[in-house]
Amino acid sequence: MRALTWHGTHDVRVETVPDPEIVNPRDAIIRVTSTAICGSDLHLYDGVIPTLMPGDILGHEFMGEVVEVGPKSTLKKGQRVVVPFTISCGGCYFCQKQLYSACDNSNPVAKQDISEKIYGHAMTGIFGYSHMTGGYAGGQAEYVRVPFSDVGPIVIPGGMEDDEVLFLSDIxxxxxxxxxxxxxxxxxxxxxxxxxxxxxxxxxxxxxxxxxxxxxxxxxxxxxxxxxxxxxxxxxxxxxxxxxxxxxxxxxxxxxxxxxxxxxxxxxxxxxxxxxxxxxxxxxxxxxxxxxxxxxxxxxxxxxxxxxxxxxxxxxxxxxxxxxxxxxxxxxGQTHVQRYTGDLLRRIGEGQIDTTFLISHRLPLERAPEGYGNFRNKPNEWTKVVLKTG
Known part of the structure; x- marks a missing residue:
């Protein structure tokens, strides 16, 4: 598949990388239809977030179609879903308190991670945001593996366009x-x-x-x-x-x-x-x-x-x-996304919240490096960049 990868400060490239696979029973594979460049991604682009490695796939704002599910996923093939940027198990002490961005089980390298030394506790898992947050591949790609897919993704009803709901993923x-x-x-x-x-x-x-x-x-x-x-x-x-x-x-x-x-x-x-x-x-x-x-x-x-x-x-x-x-x-704190998505989806559907006003540019995934450069250097004109796959 094609994906945007990090190679150093101000050096991101769209490359061919291996397709993701089901690893755990609660996983799902999403074919990404829309993904966005977040202001937080610019901290990675500027090289101020540690533990990134060359070849890491970026992106934590994405949505798409379910194409494969593990035996314990609650999703079904063909559903359209928005995926929260925080990866949360749903069952730990923090998730039970709806403190989803403090999940204790989604960072597979937590005990060896720098975040535990700096912050006193390890960070939770986040898509495409360095190995300090689990080293998960991000969603600025054609496909992405979604762990704990029975907890995070929100199913989008028919009749709603990607642009209306994409930002439920984060911002x-x-x-x-x-x-x-x-x-x-x-x-x-x-x-x-x-x-x-x-x-x-x-x-x-x-x-x-x-x-x-x-x-x-x-x-x-x-x-x-x-x-x-x-x-x-x-x-x-x-x-x-x-x-x-x-x-x-x-x-x-x-x-x-x-x-x-x-x-x-x-x-x-x-x-x-x-x-x-x-x-x-x-x-x-x-x-x-x-x-x-x-x-x-x-x-x-x-x-x-x-x-x-x-x-x-x-x-x-x-x-x-x-x-x-x-x-x-x-x-x-990082956002407890899963706590809010249902209510916000309702408000979007009722016309109380508009999200599309923010989008200034839509680009194919292949032009993602151009999108990063302009989003960083021309913020007056490039208020929000949405990348389309396919």
Whole structure:
């Protein structure tokens, strides 16, 4: 089959690789029909996530048709399914609590893995996201093996197009969980750092959940335009001092909750961020945290901080004093996708949530390297790239 493989920083290639096979009784094989490039994939592309190996197949946002099933899979051949990016067994302590992204059984190399040493506990399995998360082949391919297929995939009813439901795999539930973690109350003002795909879905979700006002913060004109189209006010951080603007917009109180949808490669010309950009190139495991620091300082006293943005290592100059003295509550983590997919599929079907507005480019899988390069280097125009197989 054809698949996108990683070979180093900014070096991804579509190559012919062996077809996947059923390994365990709960496995299924999916013929991928649509897959997407995620902002998190760019961290792999930029070489800031460790334990990738040349030839690894990337991609964790995908859907397709079931073509083969193991004897204990609940799927049937011919069904169309969206596959969550987190691989979850459904039966461990964490899955039983619906903390699916903390599954204890889906990372086959957990005990020898670097994540256990860095984080204190091993990460769960994730498709196409390094050997730190199990070394699973990803979905930017013609076919993919799906472990625990009786737990994760959601069957899509007839009449719904791929573009409507593809993002149930990751960024839509991630934006939804980000808003949920912000514990939105009636009359709240929510500020969202980053109007990329997750930030835009967080904005959409916060408004659905009853936020009175949502403020999107970015510097790309088209992304800010998309945020306005969802009903948000916006701040262009290249033109306006973010902290001053937020204080003015909230009567000197600050946002009730803040969402960092940027993560470990934040932009900005603050001194600390420029220093961290250099450190990130030189020192493994160093993250850039300008957006997170700014969100903490902006948040009102007694407010809430939600962090869907990916962080993988260590952060200098973390304002723990502001977190403590202001009494902020922090909620973060990889998304418990399986907890949300059923409800979100219903909302899409009822027309309450639109996902297609985000898609700027559709490319064949063979042009995936071009998609990566443009998604990284032209984020104003390339807001979301969907790859089609076949």
């Amino acid at each position: 839509l539930p991630t934006g939804w969980m980000a808003a949920e973690n912000a514990a939105i109350e009636e009359g709240d003002t929510i500020a969202v750092w980053g109007c990329g795909p997750v930030g835009l879905f967080a904005i959409q979700s916060a408004l659905i959940m009853g936020a009175e006002r949502v403020i999107g913060i970015d510097h790309y004109p088209h992304r800010l335009e998309l945020a306005r189209g969802l009903g948000a006010d916006v701040i262009d951080f290249h033109e306006t001092d973010v902290l001053d603007a937020l204080m003015e917009m909230t009567g000197g109180i600050g946002p009730d909750a803040v969402i960092d949808a940027v993560g470990l490669e934040s932009h900005g010309f603050a001194f600390y961020n420029m220093v961290e950009a250099v450190k990130q190139k030189l020192i493994p495991g160093m993250d850039r945290g300008h957006a997170l620091r700014q969100a903490i300082i902006a948040c009102r006293k007694g407010g809430r901080l939600s962090i869907p943005g990916v962080y993988g290592g260590f952060l200098d100059k973390f304002p723990i004093g502001a977190v403590m003295e202001k009494g902020l509550q922090i909620r973060t």
